[in-house]
Amino acid sequence: MINYYKVITFTHHQVDVAEIGQYQIVEDAASQGTSRVKLELALEEFMYLSTCNRVAYVFYTEQNVDVDFIARLLKTANPGLSPEAFDHIERYVALYEGLEAVQHLFEVAGSIDSLVVGESEIFRQFRAAYQTSLEAGHTGDKLRLLENMAVQVAKRIYSHTRINEKPLSIAALAGQSIIDRFPSPDCRIYLVGAGETNTLVARFLNKHGYHHLTIFNRSLEKAQHLAAETGGKAMGLDQLNQPGKFDAVVVCTASQTAIVDETLFQKWPKPEKESYLMVDLSVPANIAVSVANHDSVEYVNIDQLRQLADRNLNFRRQEISIAKTIVDEAVEQFQNLYMERQVELALADLPDEIKKVKEKMTNEVFRHKLDHFSADQLEIVEEMLNYMQAKCIGIPIKLAKKTIKF
Numbered sequence: 537m538i539n540y541y542k543v544i545t546f547t548h549h550q551v552d553v554a555e556i557g558q559y560q561i562v563e564d565a566a567s568q569g570t571s572r573v574k575l576e577l578a579l580e581e582f583m584y585l586s587t588c589n590r591v592a593y594v595f596y597t598e599q600n601v602d603v604d605f606i607a608r609l610l611k612t613a614n615p616g617l618s619p620e621a622f623d624h625i626e627r628y629v630a631l632y633e634g635l636e637a638v639q640h641l642f643e644v645a646g647s648i649d650s651l652v653v654g655e656s657e658i659f660r661q662f663r664a665a666y667q668t669s670l671e672a673g674h675t676g677d678k679l680r681l682l683e684n685m686a687v688q689v690a691k692r693i694y695s696h697t698r699i700n701e702k703p704l705s706i707a708a709l710a711g712q713s714i715i716d717r718f719p720s721p722d723c724r725i726y727l728v729g730a731g732e733t734n735t736l737v738a739r740f741l742n743k744h745g746y747h748h749l750t751i752f753n754r755s756l757e758k759a760q761h762l763a764a765e766t767g768g769k770a771m772g773l774d775q776l777n778q779p780g781k782f783d784a785v786v787v788c789t790a791s792q793t794a795i796v797d798e799t800l801f802q803k804w805p806k807p808e809k810e811s812y813l814m815v816d817l818s819v820p821a822n823i824a825v826s827v828a829n830h831d832s833v834e835y836v837n838i839d840q841l842r843q844l845a846d847r848n849l850n851f852r853r854q855e856i857s858i859a860k861t862i863v864d865e866a867v868e869q870f871q872n873l874y875m876e877r878q879v880e881l882a883l884a885d886l887p888d889e890i891k892k893v894k895e896k897m898t899n900e901v902f903r904h905k906l907d908h909f910s911a912d913q914l915e916i917v918e919e920m921l922n923y924m925q926a927k928c929i930g931i932p933i934k935l936a937k938k939t940i941k942f
Contacts, residue, residue, distance in 0.1 A: 538874050539634040540580070541682065542601055543641065544609065545592040548651045550628045558621055559591045559628075561613040569613065574674050576612045577605075582674045583683075585644075585665040587658065589651045594641065596678040601631060638682065638870055642863045645686040646693035647700070654699040654852040659690045681877060682870070689866045696862060699855040702848035707736030709841045709848075710815045714741065714784045717813045717834070721745040724782040728773070728796070729789035730758045733817055737786050742766040752776050777803050788817035794824040801827045817841075890928050894921050 546559040561569040561584060573593070574582040581596040593609060606629055607622055632640040643649040645662045666683045669675045675683075694700055703709050714725060723746060727734045730753040738749055742765075749768030752775065753759035759770035777800055787796060796814070801824075815836045816823040828835035898906060898921070906914065 537598065538638075538871060540596050540598050541634060541637040541678070542597060543592055543594050543630075543632040543637045544601070544606055545590065545630050545632070545640075546628060547591075547630065547649070548589040550630060553589050553651075556589060556591055558614065558617060559610060560586050562616065570669065570672060570674060573609065573612050577609055581676045581679045583666055583669040583679055585662060587661050590644075590658075592644070594637075594679070594682075596676075601633065606631070635867055635871065639863060639867050641682060641686050642689045642866055643860075645690040646859055646863065647690070648693070648856055648859050648863070652704055653849065653856065654701070655704070656694065656700050659687075659694075662690070663687065677877070677881070681874060685866060685870045685873065689863060692862050692866075693859045697855040697858045699852050699859055702851050704845050704848055704852075705736070706817060706838060706841050706845065707733050708740050709844055710737050710786055710817060710836075711740035711744070711746075713815060713836055713841075714746070714786070714813060715744055718783055718809075722748065723784060724748045724780075725750070726779065726782045726785040727751045727762075727768075728776065728785060728787040728822070729753060729818075730755070730762045731788060731790070734786060734788045735762055737788075737817075738762055738766045738768070750779075750782070776800060779804055781805055781808060782812075783807070783809060784813040784815070786815045786817065787822045789822055791818065791822055792820060793822075794827075795822045796827055797824045798826045801830070807832055815841075887925075890925050894925055897921070 546556050548556070551559075561573060563569040570582065570584050573579070573584070574595075577595075577597075578599070579595040579597050583594040585592040585594065593613075599605065603626060606625060610617055610622070610625075630640075640649070645659055647654050647656065647658050650658050663683075666675065666679070669679070703712055714723065721744075725741065725746060725748060727738055727749060730751050734751075738751065741749065747767045749763070749766055750771060751759040751763050751766075751768055752771050752773050753762075754773045756770060756772045759772075762768070763770035773795075776795070785796070789795060795818075811832045811834045813834045813836070814823055814828065816828075817838050819838060821837060823835065823837075827833060828837075898917075906917065909917065
């Protein structure tokens with residue numbers, strides 16, 4: 537029954553992201569947490585998806601799923617879960633059943649339901665979660681059908697909409713601003729700071745073919761590590777006052793005062809191109825106002841990038857209506873596919889049953905009459921029965937599928 541598809545999920549829609557982790561499966565010493573849940577809850581098929589802002593229990597069962605069932609599942613998943621976590625659990629959990637469960641998973645795989653709409657990482661995580669469940673022996677024909685269709689839906693969304701266009705992360709936007717200003721990968725880029733954000737900026741630029749990176753950092757070792765990863769150079773922060781030629785600089789440190797001040801700026805050579813591009817991702821700003829106001833400086837700060845991120849997010853959200861149309865069509869297709877599959881499974885024994893009827897006809901019911909047939913006549917009878925057998929196998933399946941489509 538298609539109503540046996542069910543999803544219990546905790547997401548950013550209902551729960552603070554910081555609290556979602558408590559609803560994850562806690563693995564035991566043998567890493568058998570998912571097996572424990574499937575066994576204890578007697579789930580026919582089971583898939584588990586966990587990301588930084590989502591925990592989803594996807595399963596196929598005829599059991600009634602109510603608050604008691606959910607509580608039992610969570611206690612099995614995390615035996616150490618605090619009693620407070622069960623208070624008003626109905627406020628934090630989302631339950632989807634039947635076609636609603638199918639639709640929800642299509643929207644998850646297609647990133648419509650993501651915290652960051654259009655991010656493609658969830659598609660990879662969804663496929664990896666299914667593969668893990670498959671290898672553990674937790675899935676079967678029902679979830680296989682669902683996963684296959686979800687993958688097709690996600691690919692259709694990414695290829696027929698612009699939902700994953702226009703970057704949203706500050707690091708990607710910073711990197712993109714450099715690419716837009718300097719389309720040539722020969723652009724020379726300084727990264728001041730080797731923390732998490734500038735690491736992401738460096739990786740973004742490196743991915744797009746920009747390898748002329750110089751990383752400045754108080755900890756030279758940290759700069760060297762990032763430089764080794766991206767094919768750049770590493771320098772201590774004190775070497776900023778004697779730089780070579782460059783085109784763009786991204787500053788992101790924890791300093792409470794400006795690192796690129798007027799004194800430092802005056803030591804830098806004049807830009808070879810019209811102006812330097814200076815991107816300041818620090819809070820508070822690490823590029824002095826006086827430097828940002830120079831005619832030879834094109835200045836971009838984190839507030840500007842945040843505003844751009846908001847505009848890009850709104851752009852992606854406008855694509856959701858197109859994506860949801862794709863999902864709605866896929867849900868209807870899946871319903872037909874599921875019913876067709878059930879017919880195929882129900883009629884899987886048909887060939888053997890027809891063969892048994894044929895053998896009974898020749899060996900019992902009409903045996904006394906066939907004894908009087910010649911070898912040639914018996915051969916003709918055998919050919920006729922084989923032809924009838926082949927046709928009888930296909931007709932019920934064709935008629936059943938035709939009925940389903942109506």
